[in-house]
Amino acid sequence: MGLNNRKNQILKAVVDDYIGTAEPVGSKSLVSKYNFNVxxxxIRNEMAELEELGYLEQPHTSAGRIPSDKGYRAYVDHLLQVDELPRAEADKIRNYLRDNMDEVTQLIRKAATVLSEKTDYTSLVLSPQYKRSHLKQIKMLMIEPGKALVVVVLSAGxxxxxxVRIPEILDAVQLMQIASAIEDGLSGMTLDDITLVTVAAAARQTPLPESLLNQVMYEAYLSIKQAxxxxxxxxxxHRMLAQPEFxxxxxxxxxxxxxxxxxLIAGYMSELKESDDLSSIEEEKDENKDETKLQKKSNDPAYMVRIGQEILLDGLQDCSFITTSYKIGDTVAGRIGVIGPRRMEYGKVISHxxxxxxxxxxxxxxxxxxxTRMEEQNK
Amino acid sequence: MGLNNRKNQILKAVVDDYIGTAEPVGSKSLVSKYNFNVxxxxIRNEMAELEELGYLEQPHTSAGRIPSDKGYRAYVDHLLQVDELPRAEADKIRNYLRDNMDEVTQLIRKAATVLSEKTDYTSLVLSPQYKRSHLKQIKMLMIEPGKALVVVVLSAGxxxxxxVRIPEILDAVQLMQIASAIEDGLSGMTLDDITLVTVAAAARQTPLPESLLNQVMYEAYLSIKQAxxxxxxxxxxHRMLAQPEFxxxxxxxxxxxxxxxxxLIAGYMSELKESDDLSSIEEEKDENKDETKLQKKSNDPAYMVRIGQEILLDGLQDCSFITTSYKIGDTVAGRIGVIGPRRMEYGKVISHxxxxxxxxxxxxxxxxxxxTRMEEQNK
DNA sequence: ATTAGCACTCAACCCACGTGAGTGCTAAAG
DNA sequence: CTTTAGCACTCACGTGGGTTGAGTGCTAAT
Structure with a gap:
């Protein structure tokens, strides 16, 4: 950051104030609310320079100033201090997410709900992606003649x-044979690597006529892919509608x-790269600020912040979007995000x-x- | 309906016009657009009477008139003619809902999407309720020691x-024993009737120590209930935001x-009674109009229309809500609905x-x- | 480098006014 | 008894002008 200390203070004050009020902030109110000794x-002179440098902009000549995308960026990268969540708040959230939770799906839906509620912005959660998970088991359970349930078990647990529908003549034993042949052939492979060809090859190990195998094999393939x-x-x-900018x-x-x-959203979220974020942080160094940043990194967070035009989706360019990844075991699984006005309370959102x-x-x-739930309760 | 023919015509014209323009409609534009020979x-006199009777209201003295809830009600019940969907439109929707459809969940989600798209209003779909379905099978599949998959098969297919988690000492055979004991004891019962007690009784038929049974039994119970x-x-x-009233x-x-x-919404929708709707239609008779109504009934539709204040949910009282039920086999399963401004295109929505x-x-x-999909494609 | 002072800008607000679509009422015509 | 012409009245809405005030940039003094 090439800004002297006072410029930084002013920028921070402007952003803070604007986040709070949604009104352009002028030199006078700045001096009175934040006690600058000048x-x-x-302040006006400094602000004019900050504008020249692109950190601030003026909605019209006779108004105060508001942060530009670049201003927010600097704020988030260098000026913002992220606090830990207060213990009480943390406990509430943890309890809410623990309570009554049987499935991953349910868990991440609740995660979305609680995030939106606590931040008062809109939340987005992407379901886990299992592409890189390994196939562990595949079972087929006969429900009735002609109908079976394919069960796919992945390494992530x-x-x-x-x-699915299967040929009516198949009996339970034959079905099991096919399933275990496929399992033998494919288990250990990642979902990405499994193709119709590999499934077919595995299925063909079964001593049954190919005509019978084909349909079952195809359904097995679909089931795996669908996982x-x-x-x-x-x-x-709806919370976005409460914001003045909307x-x-x-x-x-x-x-x-x-x-x-x-x-569209799912695609966008799943393609966000963490690295993008880390790169965008860098530019110059400012000793004491950098420290904060390092602390952030080491602390594991690795959240990403996209501000305004940095979001490449039409209709969201007046917003900021903060995301992070959750994991299954140690591989990245899905993503959690909060989207709000550019003027969002970054600190609060990030800590949540x-x-x-x-x-x-x-x-x-x-x-x-x-x-299971029961054990949880006894804990 | 106690309205003479001309009043009916006028009411219909007012509603039609207001639906189209969202502007209060006055006597003059009424005569010019719809060719009344008076x-x-x-028209003014008639309108004044219609207002006295409660079918119309005036936003302010010097404006035209708009329909009241009662006016819309009369319109929907007596004046509206519902056309069949044009074949081309019907085909599009049918194809969309056929394509690529493996699961009920997917189907009804797509139903919601297509309904909203085609009507340009907001759609709501309630997932099937299986309370009244019968339990047909319950299987337990050992995934690994201590972990099993409970599979519940309902009559509806x-x-x-x-x-779920199970005691680690249980082996696959014991697990199957438990499952088939439960199945024997419960199959044929409706989900509503199955309780923790009945499950426990069924499970106890297995020659295993009760301590082992308890957890499995409880999980089975939860799995059934969760279905x-x-x-x-x-x-x-978002489509509602395009409407002038919003x-x-x-x-x-x-x-x-x-x-x-x-x-809240799920609860509300699941408790709507078809009978409410039928009852609200009745009041007086008007020969030729009644015919239309009977036709509606016999034609199976049995859709429900809730207008304005008839919707008991806060925040939706400027809306109209049209719902109908879909079935699994021959029992009511879930509901489909479209919600829009009171001023909605009833005919279009109903036919869709x-x-x-x-x-x-x-x-x-x-x-x-x-x-399955493959067979569909060959059809 | 900082600041007091000053002229300037411009969105926002208010008010007054005219306009016109629409009404209700009355009295005459059918 | 119904219909209609005529007319006075109402009131939301749009327009234009005037004022206000927060905020600016510039200049000159500290």
């Missing part, structure tokens, strides 16, 4: 299944329209998102280990 | 399952806030909702029979 005129389905959960979209209904409409496109992420990670491990 | 003054979980799918909520952001906010309360309902019914039967 006159408004001095996740079980997916699907009802990787991406889902997106959205919560609290009083314009057209903006609100566009925002909601974009968020309602599940696939970090805490929710950690709690989700913990809970997933618990689920994978098969601890 | 002067505006006559629906399969639900759930991963009945209610889900709600919402689509196109230009006021506060209204839009309240609307969205209410819709975001899944449980009816068609979607029928298509969903057909598809569910198809799914239950286990026809």
């Amino acid at each position: 006159s408004p005129a001095t 996740v079980v997916k299944d699907r009802l 990787d389905h991406l889902d997106i959960y959205l919560d609290g979209s 009083q314009d209904v057209r903006k609100a409409h566009d925002f909601l329209e974009t968020l309602n496109r599940d696939k 998102i970090n805490f929710v992420k950690m709690t989700v990670n913990d809970q997933i491990i618990r689920l994978a280990n098969g601890e | 002067s505006p003054a006559t 629906v399969v639900k399952d759930r991963l 009945d979980h209610l889900d709600i799918y919402l689509d196109g909520s 230009q006021d952001v506060r209204k839009a906010h309240d609307f969205l806030e209410t819709l975001n309360r899944d449980k 909702i009816n068609f979607v309902k029928m298509t969903v019914n057909d598809q569910i039967i198809r799914l239950a029979n286990g026809e």
Whole structure:
């Protein structure tokens, strides 16, 4: 950051104030609210320079100033101090996410809900992706002649299944044979690597006529692939309408329209790279600030912040989007995010998102280990 | 309906016009657009009477008139003619709902999407309720020591399952014994009737120590109960913001806030009674109109229309809500609904909702029979 | 480098006014 | 008894002008 200390203070004050009030902030109110020991005129000069440097902008000549994307960026990267969540708040969230939790799906939906509620912004959660997980087992259970349940067990401890139709003549024993042949052939492979060809090859080890095998094999293949389905959960979209910047209904409409496109959002979220974020932090160094940043990194958070134009989705460019990843075991699984106005309370959101992420990670491990509600309660 | 023919015509014209323009409609524009062979003054007199009778109201003295809830009610019950969907439109929807459809969940989500898209309003779909379905099978599949998959098969051809923890010492054979004991004891019962006690009684038929049984039995019970979980799918909520009556952001906010309360909405929808609707139709008779109504009834639709204050949920009282039920086999399963401004295009929505309902019914039967995508394609 | 002073800008607000669509009423015509 | 022409009245809405005040940039003095 090439800004002297006072410029930094001023920038921070402007952003803080604007986040609080949503009104352009002027030199005078700045001196009075934050006790700078200089006159408004001095502040004015500094602000004019900050504007020249691109950190601030003026909605119109005779108004105060508001942060630009670049201003927010500097604020988030260098000026913001993220506090830990107060213990009471943390406990509430943890308890909420522990209570009554049987499934990963349920867990991440609740994570979305609690995040939105606590931050008062809109939350987005992406379901786990299992591409890189290994196939552990595949079972087929005869439900009735002609109908079977395919059960796919993944290394992450996740079980997916699907009802399929099979040739009526197949009996339970034959079905099991096929399933175990496929399992033998494929177990240990990652979902990504399994193709129709590999499944077919595995199935062919069964001493049954190919005509019978084909359909079953194909269904097995589909079932495996389907285990990787991406889902997106959205919560609290109405909260955006309470923000002054969305009083314009057209903006609100566009925002909601974009968020309602599940696939678009899911695609965008799943392709976010953590590395992007780390790179964008760097530019110059400022000793004491850098320290904060390092602390952030080592602390594991690794959240990403996208501000305004940095978000590449139409309709969200008046927003900021904070995301992080949760894990299953030690591989990245899905993502959690909060989207709000650019003028969002970054500190609050980041500390919440970090805490929710950690709690989700913990809970997933618990689920994978098969601890059930009853045990939880006795804990 | 105690209105003479001309009053009916006028009421219908007012509602039609207001639906189209969202502007209060006055006597003059009424005569010019719809060719009544009388002067505006006559229309004015009639309108004044319609207002006295409660069918119309005036936003302010010097404005035209808009329909009241009662006016809409009369319109929907007596004046509206519902057309069949054009074949081209019908085909599109049918194909969309057929394509790529493996699961009931997926089906009803797509139903919500297509309904919202085609009507340009917001759609709501309630997942099937299985309370009244019978338990057909319950299987337990050993995944690894201490972990099993419980598979619950319902009469409707629906399969639900759930991963549970079991005592580590149990082996696959014992597990199967327990499952088949429970199955023997409970199969044929409706989900409603199954309680912890009945499950326990059934499980106790197994020649295993009770300490081992307890946990498994409890998990089985939970799995059965969980099969009945209610889900709600919402689509196109942003579309409401395009409506002039929701230009006021506060209204839009309240609307969205209410819709975001899944449980509230799910509860409300699941408790709607068809009978309510039929009863509300009756009052007086008017020969030729009654005919239309009977036709509606016999034609199977049985949709429900809730208008304005008739909707008992806060925040939706500027809306109208049209719902219908879809079936699994021959028992009511879940509900499909469209919510829009009171000023909604009732005819369009009703014909769409009816068609979607029928298509969903057909598809569910198809799914239950286990026809898969491949066969569909060959059809 | 800082600051007091000053002229300038411009969104926001208020108010007054005219406009016009729409009404209700009355009295005449059918 | 119904319909209609005529007319006075109402009131939301749009327009334009005037004022206000927060905020600015610049200059000159500290």
